[in-house]
């Protein structure tokens with residue numbers, strides 16, 4: 001449909017100045033207008049007889065203007081315009097304030113619809129500043145369920161409505177339907193033109209509901225389809241590797257320095273069962289920080305290696321890769337296993353790297369741990385069987401696909417410490433099986449969390465000193481300044497200088513900020529990890545997953561600037577060792593919502609509860625990280641409420657892909673649409 005790609009200026013009433021305003025709302029083409037969905041609706045479909053319009057209610061009335069408007073001034077100089085309308089059952093006064101144009105808006109005999117609240121003024125039922133619409137033939141603004149759009153300066157509700165209405169007329173019910181009738185029937189979806197029309201100008205509440213269902217479904221369905229493609233998996237249940245060393249992996253449990261929690265055992269069982277199947281595993285392990293995901297990754301790698309394949313574990317930063325490398329090496333060596341493990345990072349010296357790469361290619365190395373470096377061209381595997389990525393949200397799905405392509409359909413395991421509610425995981429991981437480690441290892445001390453205002457700073461710093469005196473270490477997350485990187489840097493440096501010169505003269509203080517070079521960042525984190533610095537000041541989120549068990553206190557300045565899930569991630573840096581840990585949220589905000597959020601943090605350590613609350617209080621876009629995927633944010637779907645639709649969409653994905661139903665002729669249009677849109681997304685990612 002070409003008309004969809006026309007500029008909004010083809011519409012009557014939209015010139016270059018209105019077009020510029022629309023552009024501020026992201027609306028440039030007819031298509032954008034069609035998909036600019038209302039924020040809400042007002043039901044103005046019921047007309048009340050004027051005699052029934054009692055004072056103190058909200059009514060729509062149709063009336064004939066009885067007289068020309070009169071103007072007067074109140075004592076304070078307010079311009080009052082007033083006229084009478086009647087409908088044969090009674091009369092009503094219409095009143096406007098400080099509106100120079102009101103006087104000439106209506107003349108005697110005009111017929112119009114007025115919507116507004118009624119009140120009693122000078123003993124006469126009156127409607128103050130009502131919404132009105134003159135033409136009663138083709139109603140956009142009254143006598144129906146009326147859409148309410150998000151506005152921008154200079155653009156009125158009426159103007160947007162008119163533009164959308166005009167766009168719909170232009171499109172004239174000729175939008176292409178990509179879902180075949182059979183599919184729509186199966187998943188209870190109304191037709192596209194009906195849906196688009198009714199989401200803007202519903203015939204009835206029932207039609208509105210049907211339109212919303214269809215369009216919400218399509219949002220989730222397309223999103224899931226693109227993710228599926230990014231994962232490079234057109235077919236679920238493709239042939240993969242059957243790993244046969246499950247018993248070896250399980251036997252190793254007795255050689256671990258601790259026994260697995262029952263949640264870990266359950267998840268391990270799920271992972272090993274998947275690996276034993278002929279189809280390729282695609283599993284996500286979700287577990288709160290500290291729930292012990294690494295050991296599960298290790299046992300999966302063991303199963304892989306003992307079955308004769310190579311396994312990769314990829315971490316988002318060098319320091320995390322090193323940490324995993326050391327942990328896994330320590331698991332292996334006392335067990336007397338003959339397993340070769342290597343670390344690949346960007347900062348590796350090239351001579352050394354060359355040899356390692358050669359060995360990987362020849363299959364002399366069993367387990368490879370690394371950063372993005374393992375994605376690079378020169379890294380070839382002999383027999384890659386398992387790919388594990390840690391802290392998945394730091395990786396694009398694309399990178400995972402690259403790794404996957406280095407083997408012949410290897411098993412995939414994704415580990416995430418970002419607890420997300422069920423609805424969200426269904427959207428994001430529609431094609432992954434999910435295991436949840438919903439239990440922390442025993443004897444973990446609960447992190448004590450407090451919420452204080454900055455006037456308690458002296459006492460707080462003294463407390464930090466006391467802990468450092470006992471040999472502990474501290475994180476300070478500094479005011480987050482979004483305006484500019486330079487400011488961000490200055491504020492962190494300034495903060496650092498400040499405490500160096502005052503409260504914490506006798507200590508070594510490290511500094512980490514967002515735009516620092518990776519090596520510098522790693523160096524600073526490393527000195528903290530080795531205990532050379534007692535305090536580390538950071539502006540941005542300290543590396544996810546960093547493990548410094550000796551750090552037992554975290555101060556978060558301007559805590560109101562963080563989302564709940566983010567605070568929880570940050571807090572997860574402490575409470576990793578034997579000592580009691582603390583998290584102090586500092587904020588002087590008076591906002592009730594902020595105080596409510598921060599108090600919530602002091603009451604629970606449960607990441608899933610926090611994520612749920614976070615989703616309710618914030619939008620989904622940020623949490624979904626849609627931009628990172630090059631995908632659009634949801635306009636209609638509310639991830640905290642639309643569980644049924646999300647589930648239906650996941651079912652549809654399975655229905656289409658499991659038995660390759662998508663290849664049938666009736667889905668040609670859908671496939672073409674998905675292909676075209678996907679190409680655009682890839683283009684967008686490439687440009688970023």
Ligand code: ADP
Nearest residue numbers: 258259260261288289290291292293294295441
């Ligand atoms: P995360 O899930 O955040 O990646 P880790 O795998 O880093 O957690 O584990 C956190 C800490 O808990 C590590 O020091 C690890 O050795 C320890 N740990 C893991 N599982 C257990 C267990 N079952 N019992 C005791 N300690 C455990």
Ligand code: MG
Nearest residue numbers: 293294390545
């Ligand atoms: Mg981890």
